[in-house]
Amino acid sequence: MAGASVFFQCPTLSNPGDPGSVIYNGTFADNVVVDGMIRADQGEILNPVSPRQVCVHLSSGDGFVNMADKQLDPDGNGMGHEQYMFGFKNITGIPDAEAMLAGMLAAEFPAPTLKFKEGDEVYLSLTNVGMMMRPDLFDPHTVHWHGFPNASAIFDGEPMSSVSINMGATLTYYYKVIEPGTFMYHCHVEATEHMQMGMLGNLYVTPAQDGTQKSFGGRTYSKFAYNDGDGSTGYHVDFPVQILGFDSNFHDQHIAVQPLPFAEMYDDYPMLNGRGYPDTVNPAPLPNSFDGRLSQPIPALITANQGERILLRLSSLSTVAFHSLTVQGIPMQVIGEGSRMRRSFYTTNTVTLGGGQSMEVLLDTQGVAPGTYFLYTTNLDHLVNRQEEYGGMMTEIVIQ
Numbered sequence: 001m002a003g004a005s006v007f008f009q010c011p012t013l014s015n016p017g018d019p020g021s022v023i024y025n026g027t028f029a030d031n032v033v034v035d036g037m038i039r040a041d042q043g044e045i046l047n048p049v050s051p052r053q054v055c056v057h058l059s060s061g062d063g064f065v066n067m068a069d070k071q072l073d074p075d076g077n078g079m080g081h082e083q084y085m086f087g088f089k090n091i092t093g094i095p096d097a098e099a100m101l102a103g104m105l106a107a108e109f110p111a112p113t114l115k116f117k118e119g120d121e122v123y124l125s126l127t128n129v130g131m132m133m134r135p136d137l138f139d140p141h142t143v144h145w146h147g148f149p150n151a152s153a154i155f156d157g158e159p160m161s162s163v164s165i166n167m168g169a170t171l172t173y174y175y176k177v178i179e180p181g182t183f184m185y186h187c188h189v190e191a192t193e194h195m196q197m198g199m200l201g202n203l204y205v206t207p208a209q210d211g212t213q214k215s216f217g218g219r220t221y222s223k224f225a226y227n228d229g230d231g232s233t234g235y236h237v238d239f240p241v242q243i244l245g246f247d248s249n250f251h252d253q254h255i256a257v258q259p260l261p262f263a264e265m266y267d268d269y270p271m272l273n274g275r276g277y278p279d280t281v282n283p284a285p286l287p288n289s290f291d292g293r294l295s296q297p298i299p300a301l302i303t304a305n306q307g308e309r310i311l312l313r314l315s316s317l318s319t320v321a322f323h324s325l326t327v328q329g330i331p332m333q334v335i336g337e338g339s340r341m342r343r344s345f346y347t348t349n350t351v352t353l354g355g356g357q358s359m360e361v362l363l364d365t366q367g368v369a370p371g372t373y374f375l376y377t378t379n380l381d382h383l384v385n386r387q388e389e390y391g392g393m394m395t396e397i398v399i400q
């Protein structure tokens with residue numbers, strides 16, 4: 001007999017949902033926690049082991065999302081081509097006994113955004129709920145925090161050098177978050193397959209300098225990309241934007257339980273934050289056509305007031321191609337690469353990222369006329385939603 005042994009580990013919060021041991025200061029329910037995680041410094045845990053303790057519980061499993069090709073939808077349902085996927089779901093606060101059900105068929109694309117602060121001590125529990133639509137598979141999953149300086153390989157998530165999580169089991173990763181920057185995370189088990197299938201997410205760390213006041217270039221900032229010492233990386237609003245894509249043939253063959261076309265992999269649905277244009281600019285969470293679940297919760301719309309500096313936290317988890325992103329009409333300053341502040345900044349209008357690369361760029365809207373600008377790929381064949389033109393890897397920057 002095999003049974004699930006879910007175990008969300010959050011020190012001082014030994015058994016969430018058990019009335020006898022709840023010392024959590026919030027309400028356990030989906031989406032009630034402010035950012036989907038339990039944080040000691042926001043008073044969500046009483047008497048914490050560490051004043052900077054953060055707990056998050058992710059499930060890994062499968063699900064469905066729809067693509068942006070509403071006009072030429074091959075499925076004919078007007079919701080865009082339905083794609084089977086693997087992915088993660090934030091189930092923080094769900095009692096252990098209900099975690100399996102909460103995670104099943106609940107995969108989101110991209111994965112829930114993980115946002116930490118320098119100095120946080122993170123307990124990230126991953127529960128593998130299995131793939132409901134592929135019961136022939138018994139794949140483990142992991143969380144690989146790409147670029148994170150682990151003290152030991154044990155929590156790396158790369159399955160040959162660390163542990164992976166079987167169906168029905170939970171592993172808690174521990175991260176002492178010592179460096180700010182834009183990172184990313186993904187499952188590292190059979191990485192080509194699981195990443196193409198959608199186990200990809202935004203992850204970034206804000207610096208200890210946040211909350212101090214620094215003046216730079218005539219403006220005062222309290223939020224910074226890095227501990228720059230002089231305010232040069234200061235910004236007013238930030239947006240994580242992840243480059244990724246789906247190869248529709250790969251996903252279609254997967255749900256059809258056919259051999260997977262690895263050698264032909266090509267993303268005919270290029271996306272930003274899990275959506276192709278114009279879905280990228282729809283602020284609403286998007287339902288899928290399989291069961292109506294809101295499986296694409298994150299837009300890629302960028303908004304700011306005139307005069308503000310926008311920090312774009314760019315990352316690429318494309319498994320097949322390099323992508324160049326450009327912004328016309330707003331100066332773009334590159335301030336960081338690979339989760340490191342650059343020693344010298346440079347101004348450009350286009351940046352290029354390969355899979356696994358991250359980059360921070362500042363868009364300064366001072367002197368820029370209010371209106372709609374575009375962030376899009378100059379790989380022009382990627383401005384498509386498969387057969388449909390004027391889509392793909394593009395989003396809008398709205399200056400008010």
Ligand SMILES: [Cu+2]
Nearest residue numbers: 141187189194
């Ligand atoms: Cu996986």
